[in-house]
Every structure is written in C-alpha cells, then in structure tokens.
Amino acid sequence: MKIAILGYGRQGMSSYNYCKKLGHEVVIHDQNTSLILPEGASSVLGAEYINNLSSYDLIIRSPKIHSLDIVKANSEEILNKVTSNTNEFLRVCPTKNVIGITGTKGKGTTSTLVTELLKQAGFKVHLGGNIGTPPLDLLNDSISESDWVVLELANFQTIDLRYSPHIGVCLMIEPEHLDWHDTYDDYMQAKAQLFKFQTEQDVAIYFGQNPRSKEIASAGKANLIPYFIEPGATIKDGWVEIEGNKIIETKDVKLIGEHNLQNICAALTILWQIKEDSSAANKVFSSFTNLPFRLEMRKDVDGVKFYNDSFSSNPIATMAALESIKGNKVLILGGKDRGLDLKDLMDSISKHSNEIKKIVVIGEAGNRILENLNQIGFGNYTKLENVNMDAIVNFSKENTAPGDSIILSPGFPSFDMFVDFEDRGKQFNRTVDAL
Numbered sequence: 001m002k003i004a005i006l007g008y009g010r011q012g013m014s015s016y017n018y019c020k021k022l023g024h025e026v027v028i029h030d031q032n033t034s035l036i037l038p039e040g041a042s043s044v045l046g047a048e049y050i051n052n053l054s055s056y057d058l059i060i061r062s063p064k065i066h067s068l069d070i071v072k073a074n075s076e077e078i079l080n081k082v083t084s085n086t087n088e089f090l091r092v093c094p095t096k097n098v099i100g101i102t103g104t105k106g107k108g109t110t111s112t113l114v115t116e117l118l119k120q121a122g123f124k125v126h127l128g129g130n131i132g133t134p135p136l137d138l139l140n141d142s143i144s145e146s147d148w149v150v151l152e153l154a155n156f157q158t159i160d161l162r163y164s165p166h167i168g169v170c171l172m173i174e175p176e177h178l179d180w181h182d183t184y185d186d187y188m189q190a191k192a193q194l195f196k197f198q199t200e201q202d203v204a205i206y207f208g209q210n211p212r213s214k215e216i217a218s219a220g221k222a223n224l225i226p227y228f229i230e231p232g233a234t235i236k237d238g239w240v241e242i243e244g245n246k247i248i249e250t251k252d253v254k255l256i257g258e259h260n261l262q263n264i265c266a267a268l269t270i271l272w273q274i275k276e277d278s279s280a281a282n283k284v285f286s287s288f289t290n291l292p293f294r295l296e297m298r299k300d301v302d303g304v305k306f307y308n309d310s311f312s313s314n315p316i317a318t319m320a321a322l323e324s325i326k327g328n329k330v331l332i333l334g335g336k337d338r339g340l341d342l343k344d345l346m347d348s349i350s351k352h353s354n355e356i357k358k359i360v361v362i363g364e365a366g367n368r369i370l371e372n373l374n375q376i377g378f379g380n381y382t383k384l385e386n387v388n389m390d391a392i393v394n395f396s397k398e399n400t401a402p403g404d405s406i407i408l409s410p411g412f413p414s415f416d417m418f419v420d421f422e423d424r425g426k427q428f429n430r431t432v433d434a435l
Contacts, residue, residue, distance in 0.1 A: 006061040008032075011063060014135075014137045018139070056081060060083045060085065061160075065416055082154070088130065097166060105316055111267050115150050119273045123300075128152075145322075158190055161196070167270060167273060169217075170197045173191065202224050205217070207228055208226030208228045210228055225269060233269045240285065245276075255288060258320070259323070260324075292309045294311070307321070314411060322348050331407050332396060334410055335364065336413040345372075359373065362387070365412050375424055387418045
C-alpha cells in the first residue's frame with residue numbers, strides 16, 4: 001500500500017513508524033523544508049506538500065492539518081482516503097476497553113486522574129492521545145484484551161473519527177479554536193464525532209451543568225450519564241460523593257482550583273462504570289496534584305508564590321485561575337490573538353479587582369487586552385513589549401510583597417512569542433527556579 005503521512009510532528013512520526021513496520025511504501029509530506037527525516041525516507045517538502053495526493057491508497061493526516069484544506073488542494077473524493085493516527089489506533093486496538101475524553105478544558109487532568117484511578121483499582125492502563133503519547137505508539141506496550149486505554153482527544157483528533165470508544169466523555173464546552181474551525185457549531189460537531197458511532201452497549205458521560213456537553217455526548221446511541229449532578233459524582237456538603245458513597249472531603253483534595261472538582265467528579269463517574277472502588281478513589285484524590293503547566297505551584301520565593309498555568313490558552317482557563325488562587329496576585333496575561341470574546345474574562349477581572357495588584361500584559365493580543373481593561377476601568381496594568389521571560393518574571397516580582405502570588409495564566413496561545421505552551425512554561429520555570 002502506498003501511504004502519505006501529512007505532517008511530520010509527533011503523531012506524524014508515530015504514523016510513519018507504524019506504517020513502515022507493516023511494510024508499506026510511505027512518503028512524508030510536510031511544509032517544513034528543514035525537517036530531519038529518517039534515513040532513506042521518501043518525502044515531499046515545501047509549500048505544495050498538500051497537493052497532488054490522488055496517487056496514494058491512504059493518507060494519514062496529522063492533527064493540525066484540517067481535512068478541508070486537503071479537499072481544497074485536491075478534491076472532495078480525496079476524503080475517502082484520509083484517516084488519522086487516532087482512527088487507525090481505534091480500528092486495530094486489541095482491547096475494546098477504550099475511554100475517550102474530550103472537552104474544552106480539563107482533558108489532560110481528567111485523563112491522568114482516570115489512569116491513576118484505574119491503576120489503583122488494579123487494572124493495567126495505557127494513557128495517550130493529545131496528552132503526549134500518540135495512540136499508535138501505545139501498541140508498543142503490548143496491550144491485552146483486558147487492559148484499559150485512556151485517550152485524551154482534542155477537536156483536531158475527533159473531527160473525522162470513524163470509530164467511537166466504549167466510554168466517551170465530554171467535559172465542559174466553551175468556544176475554542178475558532179481560528180481552525182469556521183464556526184462554534186463546527187467545533188461542537190468535531191467533538192460530537194467522538195460519540196457518533198457509540199451503540200446502546202456503550203456509555204457517554206457529560207458535564208451535567210453544560211447543555212452543550214450533553215448535546216455533544218448525545219450524538220450516538222450510548223447510555224447517557226451526567227457528572228456534577230446525580231446520578232454521577234457530585235459535590236455535596238463539602239464531600240465528593242457518588243451514589244450515596246462519600247469519597248473524600250473537598251478540603252482534603254490536593255488539586256488546586258474549584259474547576260478541578262469538576263474533573264474529579266468526571267473521573268470518579270468514569271471509574272464507577274468500571275469498578276465501584278471508594279478506597280482507590282480516596283487514595284488518588286488525596287495525593288494527586290496539578291499537572292505541569294496547569295496551575296502548578298512552582299516555587300515560593302521570599303514569601304511570593306509562583307504559579308505556572310502556561311497551558312491556559314483561552315480566557316476560561318484564566319478565569320479559573322483567578323477563582324482558584326486566593327489573595328493578592330499579579331497576573332501575566334496575553335499571547336497570540338485568536339479573536340475570542342473577552343467579556344467574561346473582563347467580568348472576572350472586575351470581580352477580583354481588589355485582589356489583582358497588577359496585570360502584566362504581553363504578546364500580540366496586548367492592545368486588545370488594554371482596550372478591554374480600559375473599558376471596565378481597570379488601570380492597574382503594564383504592557384511589556386519586546387521582552388523575554390526573564391524580564392516578564394522579574395518585572396512581575398517587583399510588583400509583589402510577601403504573601404502575594406504571581407500567576408502565569410496567559411489566556412491566549414503561545415505561538416507569537418514561544419514555540420508552544422510547553423516552551424512558555426519551561427521558560428517560566430527556568431526563570432523562577434533561578435530566583
């Protein structure tokens with residue numbers, strides 16, 4: 001079989017290795033002409049990498065390459081040949097025990113929580129997807145029929161799925177990636193594709209306080225179960241509960257942030273469909289801390305706490321950070337502007353204005369942020385231009401006193417100043433660690 005790999009990032013490399021191992025003829029297509037490719041690999045590199053694909057039997061696209069762009073450069077019929085790393089994994093996965101988790105925010109935390117819960121409950125678990133390990137690479141772990149697989153799946157991976165997991169999960173949904181999707185409805189339809197092929201024997205779990213989550217989870221025929229409202233896991237009288245079982249008091253939960261109580265309830269509801277294990281849940285929830293770059297408390301310097309929330313790429317995440325970190329704070333805000341509405345973020349800033357000592361504005365979105373801050377009458381800001389992370393962190397610290405917090409929760413993507421959110425977060429950590 002002659003196969004084109006569109007995009008040679010992490011998932012493209014995974015797809016290439018998988019196809020080569022099966023003995024197929026594989027050609028790498030990527031717009032980057034400076035790629036370091038495997039020895040002897042065939043390639044088409046440059047601006048027209050996506051053109052003239054009709055000669056291939058199969059085309060495996062990388063997540064950020066939109067299928068519509070493939071159509072524009074070729075024809076409508078080409079979609080019959082297009083698949084993805086996730087699609088191929090779901091097609092050949094040795095176990096039917098697959099959990100697919102999507103949503104706007106919380107996917108990584110919830111996926112990791114579920115993995116730890118199932119391990120604590122005695123199962124062998126494989127975690128992959130958008131969180132780091134490409135799905136096809138999980139096949140190298142000798143997955144058995146009784147194992148469980150947890151996949152964190154973004155809209156880029158779900159948009160053209162032809163298979164659904166046994167347990168599908170839709171977390172909170174808000175507008176996101178509208179620079180990639182034409183409309184909010186397109187974004188929702190991409191998420192709904194995860195559930196489309198579920199049957200009556202499958203389970204669809206959704207955030208019970210978000211009608212959009214329920215709409216997405218209802219795309220197939222699965223048994224619908226909400227969380228954060230009964231019969232799924234809920235927060236009641238200061239306890240995390242499910243079906244009358246008190247699991248842990250919220251004050252004993254290690255994860256920072258009120259929004260993480262939603263993620264805990266989602267994870268517990270998933271566990272309950274597999275094994276009702278209160279002990280496993282209590283052990284995990286009492287010890288599990290925030291993932292790197294997700295409201296991670298990095299360091300205390302001279303009584304000032306530094307929080308790394310670099311994963312925050314939309315206003316919703318910044319709003320959650322403002323709610324979660326109590327007391328006086330300096331907020332580092334800004335990045336690449338995707339044109340998302342900032343009204344709710346401004347309402348949150350107004351609500352917490354007595355606690356926000358300074359907003360340090362950075363990045364391409366800076367001017368629009370300033371316009372919105374001026375509209376709400378918040379003047380305690382400074383816009384930094386043409387600066388690196390060292391300057392950003394040091395300026396922020398100059399505006400604090402012992403007992404304050406500095407929060408890197410940009411609310412925007414990182415691509416204007418950094419390689420990605422990990423690069424932004426690592427640079428923050430390096431600077432803070434050196435203080």
